Amino acid sequence: MTDAASASALLGRLRGRLIVSCQPVVGGPLDRDEIVVALAEAVTGAGAAGLRIEGVARVAAVCRAVAVPVIGIVKADLPDTPVRITPHLADIDALAEAGAPIIAFDATDRARPLPVAEMVARIHRHGRIAMADVSTRAEGRAAAAAGADIVASTLAGYVAGPAPTEPDLALVADLAADGFTVIAEGNVRTPEHAASALAAGAFAVVAGSAITRPEHVTRWFLDALGAG
Numbered sequence: 160m161t162d163a164a165s166a167s168a169l170l171g172r173l174r175g176r177l178i179v180s181c182q183p184v185v186g187g188p189l190d191r192d193e194i195v196v197a198l199a200e201a202v203t204g205a206g207a208a209g210l211r212i213e214g215v216a217r218v219a220a221v222c223r224a225v226a227v228p229v230i231g232i233v234k235a236d237l238p239d240t241p242v243r244i245t246p247h248l249a250d251i252d253a254l255a256e257a258g259a260p261i262i263a264f265d266a267t268d269r270a271r272p273l274p275v276a277e278m279v280a281r282i283h284r285h286g287r288i289a290m291a292d293v294s295t296r297a298e299g300r301a302a303a304a305a306g307a308d309i310v311a312s313t314l315a316g317y318v319a320g321p322a323p324t325e326p327d328l329a330l331v332a333d334l335a336a337d338g339f340t341v342i343a344e345g346n347v348r349t350p351e352h353a354a355s356a357l358a359a360g361a362f363a364v365v366a367g368s369a370i371t372r373p374e375h376v377t378r379w380f381l382d383a384l385g386a387g
């Protein structure tokens with residue numbers, strides 16, 4: 160993908176659709192490349208229009224295996240910054256080389272290795288679509304001003320305090336009202352959440368844990384039963 164027309168055609172395939180994040184629990188029994196590929200094949204076979212995949216080797220393997228657009232990310236725990244999702248330019252280069260047509264990165268307003276504009280420029284230099292994972296409307300506005308093609312609610316609630324358990328549909332609605340291409344991501348745990356996200360103005364919806372992390376879903380059930 161090298162031009163605006165192809166980017167727009169690729170995005171068009173995601174409009175109003177479900178994207179499934181296939182990121183197994185780290186270190187768990189499903190945390191294997193072949194299982195991520197199998198999950199990708201299972202959900203796309205069932206109708207998922209796109210995928211979100213972590214790790215360069217996994218992005219390459221999934222891009223070879225399926226025909227839907229892949230959002231590629233790299234996660235890294237760094238000593239000097241809370242930014243974890245695709246923190247470096249080298250990550251962008253590797254994800255582009257692996258074949259991801261969309262590259263997502265942390266675009267929060269925290270101590271960061273590099274300015275958001277530099278990340279977007281690098282993604283565009285590879286002819287890829289830049290997806291900014293944000294936690295607030297201000298971050299979404301700043302990312303869009305820096306040239307991001309998509310803003311996503313991925314990090315809402317994850318910059319401080321306890322991890323959220325519901326999608327931030329107010330943020331989705333605010334970003335959509337600003338006129339951005341918004342992906343609702345983070346704690347979309349039910350089909351009703353997904354439908355509500357589209358109703359709030361999302362362009363597309365990502366669901367992850369609810370589909371591809373059975374350990375988390377099991378915990379939700381156990382908690383509801385007051386068991387274990």
Ligand SMILES: CC(=O)N[C@H](C=O)[C@@H](O)[C@H](O)[C@H](O)COP(=O)(O)O
Pocket residue numbers: 180182232244313314317344345346347348365366367368369
């Ligand atoms: C905060 C963070 O690091 N989010 C990550 C981003 O890639 C993933 O761990 C999430 O699973 C993904 O965003 C999908 O969200 P959920 O699994 O809640 O449907």
